[in-house]
Amino acid sequence: MTTLAAARLVAAREIRVKLRDKTFLISTAFFLLIAIASTVLPSLLDGGPAKVATTDPTVATALQRAGLEVRPVTTDAEAERLVRDGDVEAAVVAGPTVLGLEEAPGEVVEALSTAPPVRLLDPDATDPFLAFLVPFALAFLFFMTSFTFGLQIAMSVTEEKQTRIVEILVASVPVRALLAGKVAAMTLLAFGQIALIAVVALVGMRIAGVDADVTALVGPTIAWFLPFFLIGFVMLATLWAGVGALAARQEDINGASAPLQLAVMGPFFAVLFLQENAAAMTALSYIPFSSPIAMPVRLFTGDAAGWEPVVSLLVLAVSTVVFLAVGARVYEGSLLRTNGRTSFATAWRSRSTVG
Amino acid sequence: MTNVLKVEAVSRSFGDRRVLEDVSFTVEAGRMTGFVGANGAGKTTAMRIMLGVLAADAGEVTWQGVPLTRQLRHRFGYMPEERGLYPKMTISDQIIYLGRLHGLSADAARRNTDALLERLGLGDRAGEQVEKLSLGNQQRVQIAAALVHDPEVLVLDEPFSGLDPLAVDVVVGVLRERAAAGAPVLFSSHQLDVVERLCDDLVIIAGGRIRASGSRTELRAGYALPRFAVEVDTDAGWLRDQPGVTLIDLDGARAVFDLAPGTDDQEVLRAALARGPVRSFGPVTPSLAEIFREVNQ
Numbered sequence: 001m002t003t004l005a006a007a008r009l010v011a012a013r014e015i016r017v018k019l020r021d022k023t024f025l026i027s028t029a030f031f032l033l034i035a036i037a038s039t040v041l042p043s044l045l046d047g048g049p050a051k052v053a054t055t056d057p058t059v060a061t062a063l064q065r066a067g068l069e070v071r072p073v074t075t076d077a078e079a080e081r082l083v084r085d086g087d088v089e090a091a092v093v094a095g096p097t098v099l100g101l102e103e104a105p106g107e108v109v110e111a112l113s114t115a116p117p118v119r120l121l122d123p124d125a126t127d128p129f130l131a132f133l134v135p136f137a138l139a140f141l142f143f144m145t146s147f148t149f150g151l152q153i154a155m156s157v158t159e160e161k162q163t164r165i166v167e168i169l170v171a172s173v174p175v176r177a178l179l180a181g182k183v184a185a186m187t188l189l190a191f192g193q194i195a196l197i198a199v200v201a202l203v204g205m206r207i208a209g210v211d212a213d214v215t216a217l218v219g220p221t222i223a224w225f226l227p228f229f230l231i232g233f234v235m236l237a238t239l240w241a242g243v244g245a246l247a248a249r250q251e252d253i254n255g256a257s258a259p260l261q262l263a264v265m266g267p268f269f270a271v272l273f274l275q276e277n278a279a280a281m282t283a284l285s286y287i288p289f290s291s292p293i294a295m296p297v298r299l300f301t302g303d304a305a306g307w308e309p310v311v312s313l314l315v316l317a318v319s320t321v322v323f324l325a326v327g328a329r330v331y332e333g334s335l336l337r338t339n340g341r342t343s344f345a346t347a348w349r350s351r352s353t354v355g
Numbered sequence: 356m357t358n359v360l361k362v363e364a365v366s367r368s369f370g371d372r373r374v375l376e377d378v379s380f381t382v383e384a385g386r387m388t389g390f391v392g393a394n395g396a397g398k399t400t401a402m403r404i405m406l407g408v409l410a411a412d413a414g415e416v417t418w419q420g421v422p423l424t425r426q427l428r429h430r431f432g433y434m435p436e437e438r439g440l441y442p443k444m445t446i447s448d449q450i451i452y453l454g455r456l457h458g459l460s461a462d463a464a465r466r467n468t469d470a471l472l473e474r475l476g477l478g479d480r481a482g483e484q485v486e487k488l489s490l491g492n493q494q495r496v497q498i499a500a501a502l503v504h505d506p507e508v509l510v511l512d513e514p515f516s517g518l519d520p521l522a523v524d525v526v527v528g529v530l531r532e533r534a535a536a537g538a539p540v541l542f543s544s545h546q547l548d549v550v551e552r553l554c555d556d557l558v559i560i561a562g563g564r565i566r567a568s569g570s571r572t573e574l575r576a577g578y579a580l581p582r583f584a585v586e587v588d589t590d591a592g593w594l595r596d597q598p599g600v601t602l603i604d605l606d607g608a609r610a611v612f613d614l615a616p617g618t619d620d621q622e623v624l625r626a627a628l629a630r631g632p633v634r635s636f637g638p639v640t641p642s643l644a645e646i647f648r649e650v651n652q
Contacts, residue, residue, distance in 0.1 A: 001458040009455050164439025168500060171406040171433045172456040174425065
């Protein structure tokens with residue numbers, strides 16, 4: 001059997017176990033609920049287009065053209081009563097005068113007046129709300145995914161060590177196949193979970209009728225985010241596996257993984273707090289641990305030149321290869337040391353297994 | 356090309372500590388070979404090297420004359436000293452998975468698993484999680500894990516520890532079957548009486564060196580002292596004055612004695628008969644425990 005075939009078997013088992021794991025299923029369901037709630041709920045609460053009562057058919061046509069719902073009435077008194085009862089949001093009566101209850105109904109006024117032409121001087125400038133939301137969402141997504149799934153890789157490695165099944169596994173398949181299978185399985189699951197959430201969110205946005213402009217704006221950023229995410233995730237996953245192998249018991253994982261936790265958390269906060277600092281963001285967008293977050297953010301805000309993401313991605317890919325080698329060596333060196341925590345240096349030196 | 360598993364001049368150190376020193380022995384096809392040694396003598400390290408879990412510093416292990424590769428080791432069945440299974444997986448899922456890791460197709464893995472669990476008396480527990488089983492039953496599952504892929508060679512580290520006598524019989528039956536089918540079976544054990552009962556061949560290791568190896572009968576003959584036991588009707592104290600005899604133990608009418616080289620045992624028997632009836636007279640064969648103690652001195 002080839003290493004690849006063995007890795008595939010290992011990955012298949014990991015996925016099967018995870019898909020039966022209640023914690024994983026519940027957390028996925030929870031994320032889906034949030035995605036649905038945040039996209040569909042606002043428009044449901046909104047209650048559709050405003051209703052306006054009027055006696056004048058010309059006014060009615062103008063209102064309808066503006067997308068408002070018209071309630072034709074026969075007298076102005078009736079229109080006023082409908083406003084007071086709250087059956088409609090506004091009414092247009094003789095004059096023409098617009099009736100509202102507490103606030104001036106802006107939409108109705110706009111529909112009935114002639115707007116002067118508008119010329120935008122910086123049409124590409126990003127909506128400040130999106131300018132905050134998109135970087136935060138990307139950073140949070142990468143942080144949460146690489147942290148939770150990384151921790152699960154470490155736990156699954158430690159479980160095999162703690163239950164001692166690892167010796168049977170190592171006697172059957174190459175250590176590399178074990179490592180590759182685990183990383184591949186978790187990468188697939190992480191991507192599957194995110195894809196599911198993304199699809200639900202997109203469908204939700206479609207239902208809620210969110211502007212196509214927003215999707216067009218966020219689209220390219222997301223497209224760059226994906227390769228950064230994939231490579232960055234694989235890099236961290238290997239390191240998590242190495243950390244899991246250093247621990248002999250589940251209780252040790254926290255201590256053994258402290259440096260790695262810092263390497264995941266640091267970039268997340270750095271990108272959030274240094275967003276306004278162009279020099280810092282440029283630096284962050286090339287450092288392997290923070291580039292999966294920082295580079296897409298710089299692309300989104302339009303601060304990065306076309307060649308920059310390519311170079312940054314290359315740096316990330318090269319460091320991933322290096323960390324793969326490091327993670328694999330630590331993993332091999334500590335897998336069979338089942339008594340207590342193995343230090344990084346010991347694991348590095350004692351590569352005792354046969355390929 | 357004979358069906359022999361051969362360990363040739365294997366050495367291994369951990370740091371400054373030499374655990375195996377020029378270790379060589381063979382495990383013949385169709386025979387049960389017992390591997391005995393005190394704690395820390397190097398049994399587990401030797402077995403790990405045979406399975407490729409550890410690398411040897413020097414020397415090699417061959418099967419049918421070919422140095423072992425991962426491909427060849429796939430046909431080995433291994434039971435490590437440190438037992439382990441996935442606690443949350445069901446028994447049959449677990450055994451099927453291990454079978455597949457050894458290259459079985461999904462169908463073959465399922466077939467072998469069903470048959471094996473039935474044979475080990477776990478047929479009705481197949482769908483249960485391993486952690487719900489008693490320790491003895493977990494041990495049986497561990498045996499199934501070593502046998503699921505119909506291995507050509509078996510290397511088992513302490514396969515009987517933690518088993519109740521009934522389970523020992525079941526496992527012995529299964530292992531004998533494999534040996535009869537032509538597989539070399541190497542097993543280590545602390546329980547010398549079990550080894551004595553089971554093994555055809557024996558390898559004794561102490562302090563990282565092989566002290567003795569060969570067939571059980573040969574070893575016994577080799578370590579047999581010129582020692583005899585005799586039982587007569589009256590007091591056997593006269594043996595003390597018999598030329599060439601060193602009395603080891605005297606208990607009234609029963610005695611155990613060693614003969615000096617060149618002394619004829621029949622001479623002693625005749626002397627005994629001259630004094631009255633002799634109820635029994637014969638050489639004493641050393642037990643495995645005695646050989647083991649002697650080798651370890």
